Amino acid sequence: xxxxxxxxxxxxxxxxxxxxxxxxxxxxxxxxxxxxxxxxxxxxxxxxxxxxxxxxxxxxxxxxxxxxxxxxxxxxxxxxxxxxxxxxxxxxxxxxxxxxxxxxxxxxxxxxxxxxxxxxxxxxxxxxxxxxxxxxxxxxxxxxxxxxxxxxxxxxxxxxxxxxxxxxxxxxxxxxxxxxxxxxxxxxxxxxxxxxxxxxxxxxxxxxxxxxxxxxxxxxxxxxxxxxxxxxxxxxxxxxxxxxxxxxxxxxxxxxxxxxxxxxxxxxxxxxxxxxxxxxxxxxxxxxxxxxx
Amino acid sequence: xxxxxxxxxxxxxxxxxxxxxxxxxxxxxxxxxxxxxxxxxxxxxxxxxxxxxxxxxxxxxxxxxxxxxxxxxxxxxxxxxxxxxxxxxxxxxxxxxxxxxxxxxxxxxxxxxxxxxxxxxxxxxxxxxxxxxxxxxxxxxxxxxxxxxxxxxxxxxxxxxxxxxxxxxxxxxxxxxxxxxxxxxxxxxxxxxxxxxxxxxxxxxxxxxxxxxxxxxxxxxxxxxxxxxxxxxxxxxxxxxxxxxxxxxxxxxxxxxxxxxxxxxxxxxxxxxxxxxxxxxxxxxxxxxxxxxxxxxxxxxxxxxxxxxxxxxxxxxxxxxx
Numbered sequence: 163x164x165x166x167x168x169x170x171x172x173x174x175x176x177x178x179x180x181x182x183x184x185x186x187x188x189x190x191x192x193x194x195x196x197x198x199x200x201x202x203x204x205x206x207x208x209x210x211x212x213x214x215x216x217x218x219x220x221x222x223x224x225x226x227x228x229x230x231x232x233x234x235x236x237x238x239x240x241x242x243x244x245x246x247x248x249x250x251x252x253x254x255x256x257x258x259x260x261x262x263x264x265x266x267x268x269x270x271x272x273x274x275x276x277x278x279x280x281x282x283x284x285x286x287x288x289x290x291x292x293x294x295x296x297x298x299x300x301x302x303x304x305x306x307x308x309x310x311x312x313x314x315x316x317x318x319x320x321x322x323x324x325x326x327x328x329x330x331x332x333x334x335x336x337x338x339x340x341x342x343x344x345x346x347x348x349x350x351x352x353x354x355x356x357x358x359x360x361x362x363x364x365x366x367x368x369x370x371x372x373x374x375x376x377x378x379x380x381x382x383x384x385x386x387x388x389x390x391x392x393x394x395x396x397x398x399x400x401x402x403x404x405x406x407x408x409x410x411x412x413x414x415x416x417x418x419x420x421x422x423x424x425x426x427x428x429x430x431x432x433x434x435x436x437x438x439x440x441x442x443x444x445x446x447x448x449x450x451x452x453x454x455x
Numbered sequence: 456x457x458x459x460x461x462x463x464x465x466x467x468x469x470x471x472x473x474x475x476x477x478x479x480x481x482x483x484x485x486x487x488x489x490x491x492x493x494x495x496x497x498x499x500x501x502x503x504x505x506x507x508x509x510x511x512x513x514x515x516x517x518x519x520x521x522x523x524x525x526x527x528x529x530x531x532x533x534x535x536x537x538x539x540x541x542x543x544x545x546x547x548x549x550x551x552x553x554x555x556x557x558x559x560x561x562x563x564x565x566x567x568x569x570x571x572x573x574x575x576x577x578x579x580x581x582x583x584x585x586x587x588x589x590x591x592x593x594x595x596x597x598x599x600x601x602x603x604x605x606x607x608x609x610x611x612x613x614x615x616x617x618x619x620x621x622x623x624x625x626x627x628x629x630x631x632x633x634x635x636x637x638x639x640x641x642x643x644x645x646x647x648x649x650x651x652x653x654x655x656x657x658x659x660x661x662x663x664x665x666x667x668x669x670x671x672x673x674x675x676x677x678x679x680x681x682x683x684x685x686x687x688x689x690x691x692x693x694x695x696x697x698x699x700x701x702x703x704x705x706x707x708x709x710x711x712x713x714x715x716x717x718x719x720x721x722x723x724x725x726x727x728x729x730x731x732x733x734x735x736x737x738x739x740x741x742x743x744x745x746x747x748x749x750x751x752x753x754x755x756x757x758x759x760x761x762x763x764x765x766x767x768x769x770x771x772x773x774x775x776x777x
Contacts, residue, residue, distance in 0.1 A: 196574075197574045197577075197578065245742050245746065248746045249745060249746060249749070252745075252749050253749065254573050254574060255514075255518070255520050255573065255706070256745045256749040257745075258520060258573070258574055258577055259520075259698070259702055259741055259745050260741065260742050260745040260746065262695060262698070262741060263737075263738045263739070263740075263741030263742040263745065264738070264742060265738075266695065266734055266735075266737060266738035266741070267735060267738035267739060267742065269734070270731050270732075270734035270735045270737075270738060271735050271738075273731045273734075274731035274732060274735060278731075387581075387582075390578065391582075394575075394578070423593075425589065425592065425593055426589065426593070428585065428589055429585070429586045429589040429590070432581075432582030432583070432585055432586050433582075433586065435578065435579065435582050436567070436568070436579055436582055436583065439568075439571055439575055439578075439579050440567050440568075440570070443571065443575060
């Protein structure tokens with residue numbers, strides 16, 4: 163039982179990271195019906211920005227986090243303007259292939275610039291403490307990641323539910339044409355969505371840097387895919403779904419590593435995806451809507 | 456009207472041209488004029504053509520975006536190697552085993568996933584491709600993550616060339632048959648073709664299985680050319696490689712796929728020392744092609760007898776006379 167609780171705690175911080183990435187997938191999908199394949203790589207860029215601001219500029223972890231979030235917000239908007247906007251009215255296959263292209267570009271351009279070498283996240287930026295609570299081992303890393311993720315999620319929920327921008331985002335995702343008629347600037351709203359989603363991914367990137375200690379240019383692929391699975395699990399386009407899905411995926415993954423084999427860890431994530439797609443493609447929180455001709 | 460020949464002249468010309476290419480390359484190899492470097496690229500070209508043409512059947516003609524092609528290639532490669540290397544059977548049995556195993560994998564994966572559409576299908580096939588790789592990694596019988604070494608080099612030029620032509624002929628004939636028309640109708644409008652009485656799921660699965668089967672064939676040829684296979688060779692980046700060829704050539708153009716496969720192989724060879732730049736170029740190509748020419752360079756046009764006829768100044772017969 164104690165081990166189970168321990169795995170649960172480990173899973174919660176990993177799940178928080180997945181949830182943050184999944185939110186970006188879900189928001190973008192909700193608004194332009196595109197799986198932003200490059201999202202995991204935006205997270206990777208965020209991790210690198212965080213790394214360099216700590217290692218080179220010597221900033222503390224919070225400044226690094228904010229810096230990473232801001233630069234990735236800009237990056238996200240740029241990607242949308244350059245690659246996705248011209249394809250808004252073309253087929254979804256074309257948009258998806260473009261997203262794969264953007265993803266490859268981010269990965270290999272970083273690889274080219276910074277070499278494939280692994281970089282160790284500076285230990286000094288976040289000294290590790292471990293606390294023993296009732297037989298459970300909890301580190302300040304876990305607490306930091308979990309608390310920060312929850313704060314960001316609350317902030318996001320506030321933006322979406324309580325501000326005019328959030329209202330515009332909901333309107334565009336519900337019915338784009340009607341939103342235009344109501345005087346909402348669709349371009350601006352889509353840009354803001356990309357900015358918010360990408361900054362959440364950047365925060366997740368810095369957290370992954372703290373969590374795994376090492377970063378490399380291809381680190382975004384697997385967490386990105388798993389976060390995507392999380393988004394589908396919760397019901398893609400549904401924000402609370404992405405949060406729950408992210409936590410479920412994180413917990414599932416640590417359980418599989420803890421009780422089963424780490425080798426099958428990645429296969430399990432995809433297994434969950436296929437199961438969900440076959441049994442309930444709309445996800446846990448999704449409503450079935452019939453196909454309209 | 457001209458009397459109908461039993462064998463049309465254009466067919467004879469095609470056979471002669473192909474035989475000419477084959478003999479020329481065979482002569483160059485036997486006489487040692489073509490060094491190892493060019494031979495490797497020539498073989499990669501053939502393997503890539505098979506992969507691109509078969510993926511094009513799924514992505515281009517059926518319109519179902521599959522990102523798991525490398526997985527089927529892996530299944531074929533491993534099946535063939537188990538037959539030829541571990542059980543030391545002849546190559547032809549290995550090839551048959553590769554086709555059967557990959558086709559079967561295509562069937563097992565295709566039946567459930569082809570119910571999904573567009574993006575979901577893409578992700579599900581990507582997932583299955585990765586699952587295949589992880590499973591192969593965990594089977595000790597076939598070497599686990601280290602793979603299998605010391606595979607005999609059975610993939611000689613006659614095999615490679617012959618099977619490439621075989622693949623193209625089969626797929627082109629399939630597209631031009633009534634099955635092919637049904638497959639294309641699924642791409643054009645699934646609902647409408649269903650209303651015309653076409654069992655869309657059947658045709659999607661058919662195209663998927665045939666595509667997977669040829670990917671397996673390519674995998675077998677690959678394994679018996681490069682001596683070694685390991686699961687990490689067949690990761691999703693390999694699938695993206697094949698996708699680049701298909702997209703570049705034009706979704707739904709077999710000649711486009713062939714040309715793009717040749718071009719991409721040459722590009723890869725030229726940029727061998729700069730793998731990162733190669734991938735950056737791939738990525739930029741994907742985005743630029745999708746933004747400015749989403750139908751790919753060739754669109755769904757084919758280069759064939761009619762195009763050559765136009766170049767030679769032959770009069771174009773109306774299609775009805777053919």
